[in-house]
Amino acid sequence: MEEINSLMHGFSVALTLPNIGFMLIGIFLGVLIGVLPGLGGANGVAILLPLTFTMPPTSAIIMLSCIYWGALFGGAITSILFNIPGEPWSVATTFDGYPMAQKGRAGQALTAAFTSSFVGALFAVLLITFLSPLVAKFALQFGPAEFFGVYLLTFCAFIGMSKEPPVKTLASMMLGFALAAVGLDTVTGTLRMTFGSTELLNGFDFLTAVIGLFGIGEILLTMEEGLAFKGKSAAIKFSVVLETWKELLHHGKTFVRSTIIGCWMGITPGGATPASFMAYGMARRSAKNKDAFGKGEIEGVIAPETAAHAAGTSALLPMLTLGIPGSPTAAVLLGGLLIWGLQPGPMLFVEQKDFVWGLIASMYLGNLVGLFVVLTTVPWWAAILRIPFTIIGPIIIVICAVGAYTVNNAMIDVVLMLVFGLLGYLFKKLEYPLAPLVLALVLGKSAESSFRQAMLLSDGSVSIFWSNALVTTLVVLALGLLFSPAVAWLRHRGKEAH
C-alpha cells in the first residue's frame, strides 16, 4: 500500500494554509472562467500561467488545476440556466438541463450536475492514485521507439475517435506539427521556416495559440448570436440538495457507465466533449422512457456531467506519467510543468514525489471544495452572466491581449493571437477540430525528437517500430484506431448496398 502512504504525504503537502488559499482562489477563478464566454479551461489557464512563474511549482499546479476543476463545474451553470454551454463539454448538459430549469427545477438540475461532476472526478482521481504509479513504473522501461509509439497512438486515436471529418482532423494536427517545427532546430542548429524573421527564431508559443484559438475565436462565435443573453435565475436551497441527492441514489447504473466512458475517453485523448456526448447517448439508449430525454430528464444531466468530469480529470493521468496530455487544458498544464523546470514523464514519480502526490491530493480536496463552493454560490455566477456582453466582451478581449503579451513579454504574440483567433473562428465553423492542433503544437518537438532518436538507434530503418512486442503492440493499436473510421465507413456502405 505504497500509494496510500504517498497519498497521505501528499495531503500533508497540499494542506498548508497558503496552498488551501490558492485552491480557493483557483476554484473561484475557474468557475468565473467557466461561466464567461470566450474564457475556458485551456485559455484561462494559459492566461494565468505567466503569473505563476515565480510561485513554488506545487502551489502553482494546485492553483492551476483547481482553475481547471472550477471551469468544469462552471460550464454546467451556463448550460442549465442560460442554455448557453460555457464550455464545449457542457453542450450535452443543455439538452435536459435547460428544460429542467424551464420547468422550475433549476435547483435540482444544478445539484445533479455538480454532484455528478464530483462523482465522476472522484473516481477518476482514484484511478490516477492507484494506476499512475504503475503506468509510470512501466514507462520507465520505454526507449525512444516506444515513446514515439505512444505519441503515434495518441495522434491516431484523435483521427479515429473525433466526430469531425478525419481528413480535417489530420489537417489540423499537421498544422500543429508544422507550427511546432518553426524556429531553431536544437539538434542540428539549423533554422527552419523562419524565412529570415528574427521573431520566429523561438517558434510559435502554444500559449498564444491557445488564447487566440479558444479565446478570440470563441468571442467571434459568440458575436454571431448577437449581443443579448437571457436566462433563468436560481438559488439552491439545502432541502433541494438533500432531496436531489436521494433521487441520485437511484441512478447508480448511469453513474458507473458514464464514469467508465469518461475515464476511458480521458486517458486515450478522446477528451471531455466526446465523452459527454457518448455518455448522454448511452444513457438515452438504455433508458426505459426514451421520449422523456430532451424534455428535462435528470439522467440526461447526470450522464454527460459525470463523463465530462471523469474525462477531464483522467486526462491528467497520461500527462503526469507519460508527458502526453489527454486534453488541451492538460496540454497547457504540461507546458506549465516545463516552464517551472519539471520534466513530465515517468521520472517525475521518482524525482518529484512531493510535487506529484501534492497534486494528486489536491485533486481530492479541490473537487470537494469545488462542490461546496458551486452549491453555495450559484446566484452570484448567475448575476455575473446577466452583465451585458457589451461590457464583458471587450473586457475579455483585453484579458486575452494581456495574457498573450505576458507569455513572453512580446508584442508579436498579441498580433499572433489575433491571427489564431481568426483561424479558430474559421476552423470551428468549418468543422476542423482545435484540440489536435494544440496537442500537436505542444508535443511536436518531443514527438520529433523521439522519432529521430529511434531512427538513430536503428540507423535509419523503420523496422525499429516493430522490433519488440511492446512497440509492435503500440504501433498496431495506433494503426487500428487510425483506420477505424475507414472500416466503419466501409461497413456502413456494405449495409446500404444490401
Place this chain on the structure above:
Amino acid sequence: MTQSTQAEPTLRRRGPELGVALFLLALGGLVIWDSLRVGIGWADDGPQSGYFPFYIGCLLSASSAFTVVRTLLTWRAHEEEFATHDELASVMLMLFPLVIYIVCVVEIGLYLPSIVLIAFFMRRHGNYGWLRSLAVPLLTMALFYLIFERWFLVPLPKGPVEALLGL
C-alpha cells in the same frame, strides 16, 4: 431549417471551405519546400533537419488537397450555409474594433486602447451614459495595473500616454 432562415441572405460554406483548404495546402507546400532546403536526408550525424517536417508537410498538403478537390467536385450541389449576412455583420462589429485595438496596442501600449475599446462598446452598443462608459473601463484597467504590475510584478506594455502620467 425554417422558411424564414432560408429566405435570409447567407454566405454559402463552399467559399470559406475552399479558401481555408487552399491556405492549408499552400502552408503544406511551404513546409515541404523549406524542408527540402534544409535537407530531408541522412547526414553523418543522423537525420537532417527537414527529415521529420517533410512528412508533416506532405500529410498537410495531401489532407487539404483532398478537401479542395471534394469542395470543387461538389461545388454546384453545395448549398450548406456558412453564416447569414446578419450573423457576419455581427461578427464584423467585433472584428473591426478588435483589429484596430490590436494595432493600437502594438503602437502605443495596452492601457489607453483598452480603455477606449471598452468605453466604445459600452457607449455604442450598450447605450450606457458617458459617466458609466468611462468609469467601468478606468476601474477595470486600474485593477489590471494593481494585479499585474504591483502584486505579481509583471510589466504590461506602456506608451507615451502612460509616460506622461508618470506610470
